[in-house]
Amino acid sequence: MEIIARISRMQARSQQLKREGKSIGFVPTMGALHEGHLSLMRRARAENDSLISSIFVNPTQFGPGEDYKTYPRNMDQDRKLAAGVGVDIIFAPSVTEMYPEGYATYIEVDGLTEGLCGRARPGHFRGVTTVVTKLFNIVRPDRAYFGQKDYQQAIVIKRMTADLHLGPEIIIMPIIREPDGLAMSSRNRYLSKEQRQAALVLSHSLKKAEEMLGRGERDGEIIKDQMAQLIQQEPLAETDYISVVDSDDLTESTEIKGQVLIALAVRIGRTRLIDNILWKDPNSTKI
Amino acid sequence: MEIIARISRMQARSQQLKREGKSIGFVPTMGALHEGHLSLMRRARAENDSLISSIFVNPTQFGPGEDYKTYPRNMDQDRKLAAGVGVDIIFAPSVTEMYPEGYATYIEVDGLTEGLCGRARPGHFRGVTTVVTKLFNIVRPDRAYFGQKDYQQAIVIKRMTADLHLGPEIIIMPIIREPDGLAMSSRNRYLSKEQRQAALVLSHSLKKAEEMLGRGERDGEIIKDQMAQLIQQEPLAETDYISVVDSDDLTESTEIKGQVLIALAVRIGRTRLIDNILWKDPNSTKI
Numbered sequence: 001m002e003i004i005a006r007i008s009r010m011q012a013r014s015q016q017l018k019r020e021g022k023s024i025g026f027v028p029t030m031g032a033l034h035e036g037h038l039s040l041m042r043r044a045r046a047e048n049d050s051l052i053s054s055i056f057v058n059p060t061q062f063g064p065g066e067d068y069k070t071y072p073r074n075m076d077q078d079r080k081l082a083a084g085v086g087v088d089i090i091f092a093p094s095v096t097e098m099y100p101e102g103y104a105t106y107i108e109v110d111g112l113t114e115g116l117c118g119r120a121r122p123g124h125f126r127g128v129t130t131v132v133t134k135l136f137n138i139v140r141p142d143r144a145y146f147g148q149k150d151y152q153q154a155i156v157i158k159r160m161t162a163d164l165h166l167g168p169e170i171i172i173m174p175i176i177r178e179p180d181g182l183a184m185s186s187r188n189r190y191l192s193k194e195q196r197q198a199a200l201v202l203s204h205s206l207k208k209a210e211e212m213l214g215r216g217e218r219d220g221e222i223i224k225d226q227m228a229q230l231i232q233q234e235p236l237a238e239t240d241y242i243s244v245v246d247s248d249d250l251t252e253s254t255e256i257k258g259q260v261l262i263a264l265a266v267r268i269g270r271t272r273l274i275d276n277i278l279w280k281d282p283n284s285t286k287i
Numbered sequence: 288m289e290i291i292a293r294i295s296r297m298q299a300r301s302q303q304l305k306r307e308g309k310s311i312g313f314v315p316t317m318g319a320l321h322e323g324h325l326s327l328m329r330r331a332r333a334e335n336d337s338l339i340s341s342i343f344v345n346p347t348q349f350g351p352g353e354d355y356k357t358y359p360r361n362m363d364q365d366r367k368l369a370a371g372v373g374v375d376i377i378f379a380p381s382v383t384e385m386y387p388e389g390y391a392t393y394i395e396v397d398g399l400t401e402g403l404c405g406r407a408r409p410g411h412f413r414g415v416t417t418v419v420t421k422l423f424n425i426v427r428p429d430r431a432y433f434g435q436k437d438y439q440q441a442i443v444i445k446r447m448t449a450d451l452h453l454g455p456e457i458i459i460m461p462i463i464r465e466p467d468g469l470a471m472s473s474r475n476r477y478l479s480k481e482q483r484q485a486a487l488v489l490s491h492s493l494k495k496a497e498e499m500l501g502r503g504e505r506d507g508e509i510i511k512d513q514m515a516q517l518i519q520q521e522p523l524a525e526t527d528y529i530s531v532v533d534s535d536d537l538t539e540s541t542e543i544k545g546q547v548l549i550a551l552a553v554r555i556g557r558t559r560l561i562d563n564i565l566w567k568d569p570n571s572t573k574i
Binding site for chain 1: 298389390391416420450451453454536
């Protein structure tokens with residue numbers, strides 16, 4: 001496995017792979033790899049001739065007071081995990097390599113970035129879309145893989161990739177969970193033992209929503225109320241948002257029909273966790 | 288000469304050219320071609336195996352109340368002029384092809400877009416950078432050619448192309464002028480005979496600035512005052528801005544050193560015209 005730090009070198013390697021007629025699968029990450037990332041890499045490994053993953057803790061997607069400085073960094077372990085699932089090249093540039101002096105260009109995706117995490121984290125998606133565009137243009141992948149845990153991010157990137165003709169096919173993969181239901185996240189490492197237990201409110205409240213939908217409840221407000229009540233019972237948890245939105249355009253809908261995203265963000269101490277489920281009305285004709 | 292309206296077709300043709308190992312020169316335009324455009328095309332023709340030009344009056348770079356609807360469109364004549372200088376492919380998509388329903392993605396270049404035309408035309412550069420990114424990603428040129436008349440546009444695009452790793456080399460070509468000094472512009476067609484005469488204040492005021500600089504004047508404020516006075520003497524002209532800025536970062540500088548851009552925008556009736564010169568201090572050590 002090769003580790004590349006310079007943009008020019010990564011571009012040259014990708015061009016070489018293209019010339020050899022090899023397809024490129026790409027998994028962009030911020031490192032601190034877990035089973036969620038590895039599931040993307042395994043799928044990418046299976047679908048492409050070569051597999052490139054990036055490890056870059058991107059400063060432009062963190063807001064003031066967020067965890068940019070404390071975000072877990074563990075290159076040695078990441079390297080082993082990536083090699084274990086067959087990554088060919090890790091692209092791990094420095095911050096000054098990606099954002100040199102005078103850097104000035106940012107991507108904005110209107111609409112889709114305004115609700116959910118976009119409301120709580122202004123500027124977050126501008127940082128994500130900017131770095132992903134840069135990475136796509138450096139790596140030139142045929143396919144790029146994202147996790148459903150960051151569902152809003154994934155569909156923002158899908159929209160942007162189509163709008164700007166960036167090239168890769170965007171593949172969204174299911175959430176990988178711990179045995180007790182907690183969605184895997186690099187930020188789970190921040191949690192104390194007690195907080196780790198409290199963090200189960202996220203998946204429990206989604207399970208509750210799923211049960212209510214299964215029983216025929218179609219009023220989003222009632223579902224959100226029940227989820228909020230469940231979370232309020234956990235003293236270590238503080239709800240950031242609970243949303244029921246159309247899974248395509250992320251617009252709020254009181255009456256649930258077609259496919260919806262039920263998503264939430266909850267603070268456990270200083271750690272902000274997110275989780276979601278997609279739910280499709282079995283009677284829906286929407287494809 | 289081939290004319291292509293569909294993005295997918297243009298992408299396929301560019302990929303084909305790449306596969307054949309042919310270099311692609313690209314001249315994006317809004318049509319209404321004049322000698323300025325043709326000078327870019329001739330240079331691109333000489334430097335590349337294949338020459339693609341786009342004709343697209345881009346709605347996102349026009350503000351409310353600007354001349355999007357009345358902007359001159361003359362495909363028949365443009366086609367003849369382009370064929371005459373050896374254009375291989377004209378890419379002329381429709382507005383809905385470029386901005387389909389649900390379109391949401393825009394590029395922002397901070398700093399460089401704030402002064403000069405950016406102040407008078409909020410959102411203009413966002414439209415320019417967005418469409419140029421799209422066009423670059425569809426056409427995948429090796430080299431792209433822009434005129435110095437839109438100097439701010441050209442260096443914004445240069446910055447964006449580097450920041451986002453878009454690929455093409457950006458080449459900026461000199462302003463082409465009418466025999467009496469008026470910078471060529473598609474918008475000159477809007478001018479009545481009297482207005483056409485009045486429009487000479489732009490190049491005259493730049494000539495005045497050049498003379499003052501040649502005599503050793505280094506105070507930007509004094510130069511701008513003299514230019515403004517000259518323009519005030521023309522009753523049909525109304526100054527939008529006169530700027531003396533560093534030619535790299537477009538920051539205002541009172542004391543002129545190194546290479547500066549002297550740029551102005553003037554309204555002649557309802558027509559807004561721009562012009563500029565680059566001036567380099569002969570004693571400057573700045574490269």
